[in-house]
Amino acid sequence: MTYAEAVRDALAVALEQDPAVIVYGLGAPDPKGVFGTTLGLQEQFGADRVFDMPTAENAMTGVGIGAALGGLRPVLTHQRLDFALLSLDQIINNAAKWRFMFGGRRGVPLTIRMILGRGWGQGPTHSQNLQAIFAHIPGLCVVSPATPADAKGLLLSAIFGQDPVIFLEHRWLHGARGETPAGDHRVPIGRAHRLRQGGDVTVVASSILSLEALQAVDHVALQGVACDLIDLRSIRPLDWDAIESSVRKTGRLLVLDPGHETGGVAGEIVARITTRCWGHLRAPPSRLAMPDAPESTSPALTLGYHVRAEHIAEAIGDLVGAPLEVSSLSARPHPHDVPGNDFQGPF
Amino acid sequence: MVHPLDSGVSRHILRDMIRIRAVEEAIADRYGEQKMRCPTHLSIGQEGPAAAVGAVLGPEDLAVSGHRAHAHYLAKGGDLPAMIAEIYGKATGCSRGNGGSMHLVDEAVGFMGSTAIVGGTVPVGVGLALSLAVRRKPGLVCIFIGDAVLETGVFYESAGFAAVRKLPVLFVCENNLYSVYSPLEVRQPAGRALSDVAAAVGLQASSGDGNDPRAAYGLLKSAADRARSGDGPQFVELATYRWREHCGPLFDNDLGYRSEAEYLVWKARDPIPRLMQELREEGALDPAWLAAAEAEIRAEIEAAFAFAEASPFPDPVLASTDIYSREIAPFP
Numbered sequence: 001m002t003y004a005e006a007v008r009d010a011l012a013v014a015l016e017q018d019p020a021v022i023v024y025g026l027g028a029p030d031p032k033g034v035f036g037t038t039l040g041l042q043e044q045f046g047a048d049r050v051f052d053m054p055t056a057e058n059a060m061t062g063v064g065i066g067a068a069l070g071g072l073r074p075v076l077t078h079q080r081l082d083f084a085l086l087s088l089d090q091i092i093n094n095a096a097k098w099r100f101m102f103g104g105r106r107g108v109p110l111t112i113r114m115i116l117g118r119g120w121g122q123g124p125t126h127s128q129n130l131q132a133i134f135a136h137i138p139g140l141c142v143v144s145p146a147t148p149a150d151a152k153g154l155l156l157s158a159i160f161g162q163d164p165v166i167f168l169e170h171r172w173l174h175g176a177r178g179e180t181p182a183g184d185h186r187v188p189i190g191r192a193h194r195l196r197q198g199g200d201v202t203v204v205a206s207s208i209l210s211l212e213a214l215q216a217v218d219h220v221a222l223q224g225v226a227c228d229l230i231d232l233r234s235i236r237p238l239d240w241d242a243i244e245s246s247v248r249k250t251g252r253l254l255v256l257d258p259g260h261e262t263g264g265v266a267g268e269i270v271a272r273i274t275t276r277c278w279g280h281l282r283a284p285p286s287r288l289a290m291p292d293a294p295e296s297t298s299p300a301l302t303l304g305y306h307v308r309a310e311h312i313a314e315a316i317g318d319l320v321g322a323p324l325e326v327s328s329l330s331a332r333p334h335p336h337d338v339p340g341n342d343f344q345g346p347f
Numbered sequence: 348m349v350h351p352l353d354s355g356v357s358r359h360i361l362r363d364m365i366r367i368r369a370v371e372e373a374i375a376d377r378y379g380e381q382k383m384r385c386p387t388h389l390s391i392g393q394e395g396p397a398a399a400v401g402a403v404l405g406p407e408d409l410a411v412s413g414h415r416a417h418a419h420y421l422a423k424g425g426d427l428p429a430m431i432a433e434i435y436g437k438a439t440g441c442s443r444g445n446g447g448s449m450h451l452v453d454e455a456v457g458f459m460g461s462t463a464i465v466g467g468t469v470p471v472g473v474g475l476a477l478s479l480a481v482r483r484k485p486g487l488v489c490i491f492i493g494d495a496v497l498e499t500g501v502f503y504e505s506a507g508f509a510a511v512r513k514l515p516v517l518f519v520c521e522n523n524l525y526s527v528y529s530p531l532e533v534r535q536p537a538g539r540a541l542s543d544v545a546a547a548v549g550l551q552a553s554s555g556d557g558n559d560p561r562a563a564y565g566l567l568k569s570a571a572d573r574a575r576s577g578d579g580p581q582f583v584e585l586a587t588y589r590w591r592e593h594c595g596p597l598f599d600n601d602l603g604y605r606s607e608a609e610y611l612v613w614k615a616r617d618p619i620p621r622l623m624q625e626l627r628e629e630g631a632l633d634p635a636w637l638a639a640a641e642a643e644i645r646a647e648i649e650a651a652f653a654f655a656e657a658s659p660f661p662d663p664v665l666a667s668t669d670i671y672s673r674e675i676a677p678f679p
Contacts, residue, residue, distance in 0.1 A: 022481060048481055054511065059470040059504030066411075066474020066488075069459060072481060074474075089501070093464050094471060102452045102460060103443030104669025138670050162672035189675060237675060 004174035006148035007037040007113075010155040011075065013184055015045045018073060021159060023050045024060070025077030025113070034077055035115070035174050057083055061090035064110045065098065065164075073109050073159050081114035081168065082125045088133075095164040096139030107139075111158040113167045116207070116258075118306065119337035120345050123297035129207070129258040129290070132265050134166045135236040141189050142235040144168040144258075146210035148178040150233050153187025161189065168235075170208045170258075172339040192239035194246075198226025201319050202246040202253045204269060206232040209256040209307055215329065216312035223324050225316060235265055240272065247273055251282030252319045256307055257289035264289050283319050288312065299337045306336075352561045354631035356402050360560045361622050361632075363398035366644045367418045368619065370427065373648050374417075374434065375596035382656070383434045385447030386463075388415035392590035395560040395618035396521050397422040399585075400489060403567045407486035409457045409475050411468035414449045415589075416461035419491045424456035427647060428654040437658035444661045445669070457486075465526075466492070466499035473505045476514035476580075487515035487574045495526035497541050498534055503548055506580065510549030513579035517571050518550065520584045521557060527593045528604040545582035557585030558618040561625075588613035 001009065014021045023041060025034065029052055033039030042050040053060045057078065064074040078084040084091075091112070099107035117127040134142045141163050145151040151169065158165035195210065196217050205213040210231040217227040228246040232238065247253050253273055257266035266287035274285055288307045296302055310329040317324035334341045350357065371389045378387065390397065401422030404410065412419040420430060426441060433440030434448045442450050449463040459475060462468050472490035479486055496502050497520070509516045522541055524531050535541075542552040551573060555566045563585050570581035590610065592599035600607045626632035670676070 020482075054504065054507050056504030056508060058501050059473070059508060062467070062470020062501065062505065063474035063477055063508060066459075066471035066476070067478045067481070068474070069471065070409075070475045070478020070482070072478045089464060089467065090470065093467060094462065098460070099671070100669050101442060101446045101450045101462075103441070103445055104665075105452075105454070107672055141671070141675060161674065163675050237671075 001148055001177065001180050002174065003148045003151050003176045004036040006152040006180045007155060007169065008039060008041070009180065010152040011038065011041060012044070014073070014075070014156060014159045015041065015049060017184060018160070020071055021049070021073045021075065022067065023075045023077070024053050025079070026053055026055060027079060028052055028077060034079060035171070038077070057086040058090055061087035061112065062094060064112070065090060065094050065108050068108045068110045075111045075113065075159060077113040079115055080117050080126050081130060082128050084112065084114050091140070091164070092137050096137045100139060107162050108164050109162050110164045111155070111167055112165070113169055116168060116170045117347070118170070118172055119302065119339070120343070120347070121297040121299070121337070122295065122347070124294035127295045129168065131168055131235050132259050132263055135265055139164065140236060141165040142168065143189060143233060144207040144235055145233055146173065146207055146231050148176065148180045149185070150187050150193070152180050153185045154189065154233060156184060157186045157189050165189065168207060172208055175339060175342070176211070187233065190234045190237040190239060192242040193231045193233055194228060194242070195231050196227055196229035198228050199250055200225050200252065201227045201316050202243065202250045203227045203229045203256065203312070203316065204232060204243055204253070205229065205256040206235060207258050209258050212307060212309045213256055213312050215309035216316065219309065219326070219329055220313050220316050220324050225320055225322070225324065227316060238269070243269065243273060244276055247277045248280045251280050253285040254312070254315050254319055255285070255287040256312065257287060259290060260292050261287070261289035262292050286315055286319060288315055299335070303336055349629055350561060350625065352564060354626070354629070356564065357561055357622065357626055357631065358636070360398045360402050360564065361619070361626065362640050363401050363422055364394040364560065364619050364622070365641065367394045367397060367421050369644050370421065370648055371417060373652065375591065377652070378596035384436060385434060385449070386594050387434060387448040387596070388594050389591050389596065390415055390418040390589065392613065392617065393521055393523055393557065393587035394418055395587055396519060396557040396563055396585040399560040399563040399567055400519055402564055403571050404489055405486070406457065408489060409459050409486065410489040410491065411459050411472040411475070412461035412491035413465060413468060413493065413496070414461070414463050415493070416451050416491070417448070420451040420453065420458050420461065423458040425451060425453040425458045428651040429453065431651040432655040432658050435655040435658070436660065437655055438661040439654070439658040443665065466496045466501045469496060469502050470505040473509045473514060473516055476509065476516045477512065480512065480514055485575070487517050487571060489517045489519055492518060492520050493526070494520065494522040494524065494531055494541060495534065496520070497544055506545070506548045506550055509580040513577060515574045516580040517567070517574050518545065518580065518582040519567065520582065521587050522584055523587050523589050525589070525593070525605065528602065530605065542582060542584040545584070550580050550582035551578065552582040552584070554584035554586070557587035558616045558621065560618050560622060590614065
């Protein structure tokens with residue numbers, strides 16, 4: 001099934017399994033069903049539990065917190081992460097703090113889906129991956145699955161957990177296909193997944209960059225460079241053991257970050273791994289992140305904006321000190337600003 | 348002349364006001380000892396609304412509040428020693444010392460939490476009401492707010508949703524005219540009543556004198572009955588006045604942001620002697636009952652402070668725990 005279908009499947013499984021689960025968001029029951037991820041759920045589970053909402057992101061986040069305290073398991077969806085910025089007060093001051101500031105009696109099991117836009121002119125305020133902001137906050141979990149199976153498994157873990165979870169879901173992954181277990185499939189929050197095994201370089205990725213990295217890692221493998229590719233899946237808590245044990249083996253680290261470079265998650269990983277694995281490093285750790293600039297709307301200005309497979313392969317070559325053939329990776333059958341030729345906008 | 352309100356309810360309100368004031372005066376008296384090391388906002392002078400609400404709400408009803416919440420917590424039945432211990436930062440505090448005066452909670456009596464960001468619990472209260480509706484449970488959610496909450500965006504967002512879903516919410520707005528040192532007239536347009544604004548958003552709104560707690564009770568009772576019977580969210584604005592400084596134990600009329608004359612006008616409208624006098628005139632206040640109530644309250648407060656003082660501070664390990672649930676916490 002596709003990633004979007006896997007998200008919908010997780011929601012349906014949760015709604016079926018527990019009457020406390022509610023699903024809401026702007027457009028949740030509309031004819032397009034949030035890129036197909038909520039299609040038909042209101043018809044199946046009723047308007048009490050699956051519903052639209054006012055364009056009031058901050059309040060509706062607080063409503064989710066209150067509903068969670070009242071025994072429900074709410075899932076709130078934002079069609080873009082950028083819209084959720086209006087709700088930072090409720091997320092940071094209430095959801096993240098509730099367990100701690102009221103003495104640890106209980107937390108807020110609230111899942112907030114934030115969809116990350118990209119390309120097709122999404123521009124400065126419809127395309128931001130601000131995972132670092134959320135990962136900075138004690139009390140929040142941040143997950144960013146790359147595959148349909150992980151999307152389903154992490155969403156179900158988020159819904160049935162006891163903590164607030166920011167669920168980052170890349171718009172370009174919605175059409176991606178993959179094997180997805182049926183039923184109540186859960187992926188534990190805080191555990192990375194090794195997608196490829198190799199002894200030369202540790203590549204750490206998440207979300208759509210895990211797919212770009214797969215291409216790059218498979219490409220350089222044909223040239224004799226074997227990489228450990230670690231798909232983080234969870235940004236906070238972060239699976240430090242997985243990265244550390246890999247770097248102790250490879251001595252080389254490349255971190256891919258779908259957010260801006262300054263103050264980003266990659267910087268945190270590089271800093272911590274450098275401190276902990278100093279004696280094992282054979283090359284300075286490196287990172288590839290988004291530029292410290294907003295994303296332009298014009299396709300002419302987004303050409304080199306995103307980290308792609310060819311950049312990753314080139315960086316792997318730099319780490320091992322061997323120039324690798326990368327140019328064939330940049331040949332794509334579709335323009336750079338869409339995930340495939342079937343994507344024709346508008347959002 | 349006999350007041351239409353049941354004299355038992357009236358005495359309940361009177362006793363609650365006396366108790367809340369005595370607790371807060373005890374806090375003010377001891378604040379200088381530097382043992383209560385957190386910002387503390389007192390409601391002295393404006394106990395009327397809280398006491399009236401306390402008489403209206405039942406055990407199945409829930410409440411949330413803001414930074415000035417002692418009175419609301421106590422009126423809802425919150426545990427007094429746990430509150431005092433919380434202000435002392437002790438392990439026995441209602442939030443185990445992590446919250447202080449501004450983060451009170453006692454879920455056993457339906458006091459679901461007060462927080463320190465103005466307007467912060469408004470949507471939380473609406474969400475609690477949504478949970479009652481979805482789970483088909485009885486009761487309502489009382490959201491205590493002040494006049495400044497009507498300046499926050501989240502109030503309009505939350506009230507709108509409550510109105511769309513006809514949720515059982517009772518907004519109780521204590522209008523004490525000031526937000527810290529900023530008077531209402533620099534914050535809201537002249538002549539625009541808070542209750543009119545609330546009505547325009549879709550709340551059924553009324554307003555009255557918070558320092559006449561029996562009149563306030565009448566407004567609140569009707570509003571609560573409407574909320575419980577599915578009429579949708581209610582808003583009751585109650586005029587009142589805090590006597591002391593915004594935050595802390597002292598009086599601050601010397602600062603000049605409000606006048607001594609204004610304070611004296613409100614002090615003359617002190618809700619406690621006013622209700623006492625009315626009950627006396629109605630023959631509904633037995634001096635022995637009053638003396639016993641006051642003695643009980645004094646003893647209870649002494650015991651609460653003794654409990655707080657004697658309680659241990661939280662174990663230092665708790666500074667970095669209780670951030671995540673047990674399933675997440677083992678991860679760094």
